[in-house]
Amino acid sequence: MIFRWLDERLELKKFKDKFLAKTFPTHPTFLLGELALFSFVTLVLTGIFLGLLYEPSTKMVSLFGSMVPAAYASVVKIDLLPMGMIIRRIHHWSAMIMIASILTHLARVYFTSAYRKPREINWLVGLGLFGTSLGASFTGYLLPYSQFSVTATSIAYYVSKSVPWIGGGLSRLLFSGEFPSDGTVPRFFFLHVMLVPAVLVGLIALHLLILVKQKHTEPSANRIRKESHGGKKLIGIPVWPEQVVISLSFYFFLLFVVSLMATYVPLNPIEVYGPPAPGTPVMRPDWYFLPIYGFLKLVPGNLSLSIAGGKITPETIGGVIFPAVLFLLLAVIPFLDRVKEPLNYVENPLHRPVMTSIGIGGGVFLGMTAISGYLDVFRIEPGTMMLYTVLVPLVAWGICYTLLRLYNRRRE
Ligand code: HEM
Structure with missing residues (x-):
């Protein structure tokens, strides 16, 4: 009844016949991209809850008799709400799972050569998604404004300042002046809840549109099955209802696992770290920033040179040049490992x-x-x-x- 009413106005049947009848090839590793997508959905849902209660300000307020930044106090109060701490941990765990699934998805695409013609553009869009997801995590670090947040963000501040020629302007733009200062938290809040998610939504939509247009690669076993049947059509299951049912079940299972982890494994215990205090304790970032953090430690502290008035420091080498080279190397892969015919089956x-x-x-x-x-x-x-x-x-x-x-x- 409702479907017919909507169909008369929105021509839903046409959409159903065109998109929902499309075939999706089956292979367990093809769920990795979905895992990243579903983690993003959980991040948005839990992020709305956190955003309604969070205060993006560093003005000092009283919390249990001590004066602490309002941002820190608001997160402690979220933790004290029924389910508050669990939802905050689900948010943080989902960020970790999203990055882990992006990395394994990238590895799957790389090792099976799915980046080859005609999917070079989607490989680049995927790299954009990877970089933006790292940006989402990074901007989230500062928000609880704990001792950990400030220490971790200050490393990034000095790295951004070290970019030759434009470092001063860039760091002022990103951090809204010097760091730490009163402007940084509202700036990062805007980046974390508005700009970065908007870019992610746009890139995910583009990524999936290109995927629908180019069709997914198929498992190599399908080649033999097709040759023996003389068929040409993609072998798989229709998006509606089979794939949707599998995906939904997968999402609920993911929610179950993440909730379990959030209940029993503490993450970012800001009450233990405390609000920012003088001195810089040794604190390591989450695992996915460790390669950059570790590389920074490897670069000799006295290594610096000047080129055309710009200064290259150890921070520039470890924090700017190293990740830039990694992304560049990944970006050129489809253009070095080329094939003449479009690739339809994974290698x-x-x-x-x-x-x-x-x-x-x-x-x-x-x-x-x-x-x-x-x-x-x-x-x-x-x-x-x-x-x-x-x-x-x-x-x-x-x-x-x-x-x-x-x-x-x-x-x-
Ligand atoms: C937020 C991050 C991402 C999301 C939500 C996402 C989502 C997806 C989904 C749902 C698929 C189809 C299922 C699959 O093959 O796993 C897919 C395919 C693909 N993705 Fe991603 N992806 C992301 C990041 C990336 C990255 C980092 C890369 C590589 C640099 C990449 C490159 C590709 C390519 C080339 C395909 C087509 C694969 C084929 O046809 O076999 N994606 N993506």
Whole structure:
């Protein structure tokens, strides 16, 4: 009844026939992109709850007899509400799961060559999503305005200041003046709840539109099935109702797991960290910023040079050049590893020794830079760790390449 009423006005049936009847190929790894999408949905829902109660201000207010910044006090009060702390933890856990699923989704696309023609543009849009998601996490760090928030954000402040030529203006724009100052929290609040989510929504929509237009790659087993049946159509299940039911079940399962984690595993306990205080305690960022944090520790403190009036400091090398080079290397992959015919089936990573071994070596390199974030704990000299950071990935690459070449020689 309602459907017919709406259909007469909005021609829903046309939409159903055009989009909901589309086929989606099935493979468990194709759920990784959805995992990122669903984590984003949870972030938005829990973020609305937090945003209604949070106070983006550093004016000093009284909390249990002590004077603390209003932002910090408002988050402590959220934690004291029934379900408040759990919802805040679900928000933080979902951010971690979103970044983890983006990374594994990126790895899936890389190792199966799904970035190849015609999907180069979607690979670049995906990289934009990755960078923006990191931006969302980073701007969220500061909001509780705890000792941890201020220490972590001040590292980023000095990094942004170190960008040659434009560092001063850039840091003033991002941090609304010097950091810490009264302007930074409202600026980050705007970035975190308005600008960054809006960019994410736009990029996700573009990513999925391109995906619908280009069609998803299929598991390689479908090639044999098609050849034996002489069929040409994509093999999979229709979006409505099968894929929607699978996706919804998957989402509810994810919610269950995240709620369980939020109940039993504490995250960002701001009551333990306390409000900002003089002195800078050693605090490590969440795991996904560890490679940058670790690389910063590896760069010799006296390494600096001047080019055309711009100064390159250790912060520039570790915090700006290093991530920029990583993103650039990822961006050029589809343009170096090219094919003439459009790719319809995912490739088997075992059949691609060069790309797979480079991927494994690159992953180990990032792991080593992340471990470098713990130099003080392991008591390793930066110079020695730098050597390991170069050698271990090279060994991993060499072993992987040799084994895959042997495997493929036997197969041929
Ligand atoms: C917020 C982040 C992201 C979301 C929500 C997202 C979502 C999705 C979804 C739902 C799919 C279809 C299912 C699948 O193949 O897993 C997909 C496919 C794809 N994504 Fe993403 N993605 C994100 C980030 C990325 C990143 C970081 C990259 C790579 C740099 C990327 C590149 C691609 C490509 C090339 C495809 C097509 C794969 C194929 O046809 O086999 N995406 N994405």
